[in-house]
Amino acid sequence: MMRRFLVAVLVVAPREVSSWSFTRAVRPAFARPRKVISEPAMLLVTSTELVATAAAANAIPSALVAYGHYLSFIVSTACVTAERLTIKPAMTLAEEKTMTIADSILGVSSLGIVGTGYLRVTEYGKGWEFYQHEPIFWAKITLLAVAGAASFFPTTVIIQRSIKQRELGDTPIAPMSEKLATRMTSILNAELLAFLSIPLAATLMSRGVGYTAWLPWQVGAAPAVLALGGLGYKYVKEALQFIESEKAATLD
Numbered sequence: 001m002m003r004r005f006l007v008a009v010l011v012v013a014p015r016e017v018s019s020w021s022f023t024r025a026v027r028p029a030f031a032r033p034r035k036v037i038s039e040p041a042m043l044l045v046t047s048t049e050l051v052a053t054a055a056a057a058n059a060i061p062s063a064l065v066a067y068g069h070y071l072s073f074i075v076s077t078a079c080v081t082a083e084r085l086t087i088k089p090a091m092t093l094a095e096e097k098t099m100t101i102a103d104s105i106l107g108v109s110s111l112g113i114v115g116t117g118y119l120r121v122t123e124y125g126k127g128w129e130f131y132q133h134e135p136i137f138w139a140k141i142t143l144l145a146v147a148g149a150a151s152f153f154p155t156t157v158i159i160q161r162s163i164k165q166r167e168l169g170d171t172p173i174a175p176m177s178e179k180l181a182t183r184m185t186s187i188l189n190a191e192l193l194a195f196l197s198i199p200l201a202a203t204l205m206s207r208g209v210g211y212t213a214w215l216p217w218q219v220g221a222a223p224a225v226l227a228l229g230g231l232g233y234k235y236v237k238e239a240l241q242f243i244e245s246e247k248a249a250t251l252d
Contacts, residue, residue, distance in 0.1 A: 062124035072112030077195045079106035084188040090175035103158045135210045138220030140201035145224040147194035149231035153187050156239035177244035
């Protein structure tokens with residue numbers, strides 16, 4: 001009887017122990033990793049792929065428009081800087097031509113700023129729904145309007161002097177007076193100040209600083225329209241009626 005009991009223990013016990021150890025070793029190795037690692041990793045990859053796919057749709061056009069916008073701004077700033085460094089009383093004929101070329105390029109690059117800026121607001125940026133409620137965006141547009149309106153004075157003067165020079169041919173026109181050069185210098189300084197303030201406004205705007213959901217776009221656009229129209233008219237009128245000296249006023 002004792003012999004049969006010992007045989008049963010020696011045969012059955014190893015099977016039970018083997019079964020228990022197999023069960024306890026296998027379940028943690030396969031069940032737990034599948035729940036903790038696989039599912040979040042799969043969700044993360046899927047979300048990343050969706051974002052990448054959505055961003056890639058307009059990536060190249062958006063990048064080209066942004067590049068054109070930045071390049072136009074840099075060229076415009078360079079042209080105003082060139083005019084500021086060139087302007088002085090009694091400029092030479094070569095310096096007068098430099099002013100004419102710089103102002104012409106400024107006109108083209110300004111159109112580039114407006115055109116690419118429109119596309120960024122409506123197509124490739126954060127969208128009109130964001131920008132119309134962003135006060136700093138409208139402050140940026142107002143600064144651009146002030147710079148554009150101020151440029152009407154130098155442009156008008158340069159056009160007038162270019163027409164006179166073309167009529168005279170190789171004969172130099174009357175040199176620019178110190179009074180006119182001083183006035184143009186102060187206006188060009190104002191333009192540069194506006195241009196240098198625009199990047200700061202752009203960085204704040206892109207981060208949503210000051211975003212106000214209730215702000216109607218008409219309120220934001222009003223200062224820019226008034227600045228461009230009012231100051232533009234003022235500077236064009238001043239340039240057309242500018243009297244360089246008391247002697248010229250007497251002759252008139």
